[in-house]
Amino acid sequence: MIVRSSEINGPVHESADVCIIGSGCGGGASAKVLAEAGKKVIVLEEGGYYTSKDFDATEQTAYQHLYQQRAGQATDDLAVTVLQGRCVGGSSTVNWTTSLRTPDFVLEAWKRDHGIQGFSPKELDPYFEKVEQYLNIHTEPFENHNPNNRLILDGAKKLGFRASAVGRNTKDCVKAGACGLGCPFDAKKTVAITYIPDAVKRGATVFANFRATKVEVTRTTKRVSGVVFDHQTQKPKTDFIIEAPIVIVSASAINSPVLLLKSNLANNSGELGKNLTFHLTSAVLGVFDQIMYGAGGIPQSAMSDEFLNKNHDGGGFWLEAVPIYPTLAALALPEFGSMHRELLHQYPHIGATIILVKEIDSNGRVTVNDHGRASISYTLRDKDLGYLKQGVGVAARVQFAAGAKRVITLHARLTEFNSPEEIGNKLAVSNWGMNEIGLYSAHPLGTCRMGSDPKRSVVDEHCQTHDVNGLFVIDGSVTPTSLGVNPQVTILAIAEKSAEWIAGNFADIKAR
């Protein structure tokens, strides 16, 4: 069953075989596997429980109810906006459906550099296949791409760059464009309408608006305590305690380390909260003669991976499209006042291409601030900055090749190109410092990284913390490197694999 906080009238004290903190890709898939294995599972979700009937496809409703910090989450200096879901289903409720396997070269680096066994492409293959089948992951035929995605396919092709359709986890998609706002048609196969209901069918209980604030480890069990929030006012309503021999933290690369740091657990390595990667993202906005209407149609269905690991250094960048909702566009556009407003008057004619950098030398850190919340810092270093600059230039060229009349970057000060010839010189004199260029992340990873060496990593290859038996972390925080692709399939596959191991070794883990 799924329990909303409105149904809670007093302190909650429950016990289970497994308590899972977080209901996104990591938590949701783990819940399904473990419930199907006959375990009594309790899932705690900080955000609310919503169905497609609650989604009105407006930014106001979506940001208010479905996103972390109402879509205002950012690094402490506001240089990087960090978009994450905060509801049953987590980020899968608000992502743009792109579903891709972890690249082989990334998995090879995990084995080579972090000693991780069991994660070769061949060994992960059955888990990827299972996820792809379960979520109906498929690519779209050419006629289904909206103008904003076609420009990547057309522009890249003209320049001789590799580009293709991406996998999407949808069924009977009506191309409404609201993926990032909660799908009102239930066409997107989110965790909230797939893994979670299947887990519930097998007896799992999901508590919504339950924020875990501490995990305690005793000799015989583990105790997760926290606060129940009123669904409407977001004010604390009562407390809860869940006891279970196995606890899985699946609260994301931002909030999993916060919970563990506050609980003084799993940090003998000193690596907890470190090694944050963002899949750092910026964009270029092309102004076209024709109507692009980037808010409509399938928001993300094509990509160009021509420059990912092109230099065989594990880095590089990738191009994708992005839905152009009004507020998202207003926040991304440069300048302010009349100049900003004039740029927004071009709204229906704007096509947006995002550049996602697979970091190799940049990283960040999540710590706990004085109020017990996440404090996020990030340092962009030279190699990745180089790829970011190159990516902005390439994306602008792709836009021109697809027919853009002018192309604007996300620099705070208006930086625009009226022809491809202007790109190089103008980018060379642009400022790339903090808050001088708009930067985003929807793929924070790595803060509880996996590895074979307990001195350099937080969890082992089963996602169990090196320090505490029966305490697991299963979410994007365990990836030891940036992925270079959208992470939901990777996280789901890791969850399927780890939860399967937990189910198969439950008695041993419990007895230890």
Added chain:
Amino acid sequence: MKAFHDRRTTRRKFLKESLFGVAFLSASKLIPTEVLLAGELSQVPKDLVFFSPREYLIFEAVAERIIGLPSPGQPSVKEVGVSSRADQFLAGADPEVQDQLHQLFTVFNAAFFTFLFDFRFCSFLNMSATDKDSYIRDWMTSKFGFRRTGFQALKRVSLSMFYTDSRSWKEIGFEGMFMPEDRK
């Protein structure tokens, strides 16, 4: 051109740098801001939950310059209620963010700081529209990281409060998203 990491400013550093200025706040209090704004203060909503009355006026003045003047027949910042919406929105923000914003409004408006940063001996609220734009631009392009962060904070709150409101959509040609027939 400096690399990103050379200019990195953490929130703690932002606080520290700003506190340097806050030490001089007593000097800024010598400026008769309350007297100058007495008429306007009386128009501030009484049920504010985040802003002080003065902060409300500062934010509204900033939002009007950041969002820009509407095309004829389109809603203004006041008509959309941007400041009241921001008041409600910020009341739910992380407590640390709230502390920072209160500090930002003091530093942003006080004549002492406008002089310190830009050699203008005039509070933001008392500047002409042209000077306000120029002053905001100075924050946007400042060599001090905390001022650029401050600009971003003001820009984000202003624009998100305006463009999440459906009354702002017509001017930019957004017609709303496609919805199921029975829920249009």
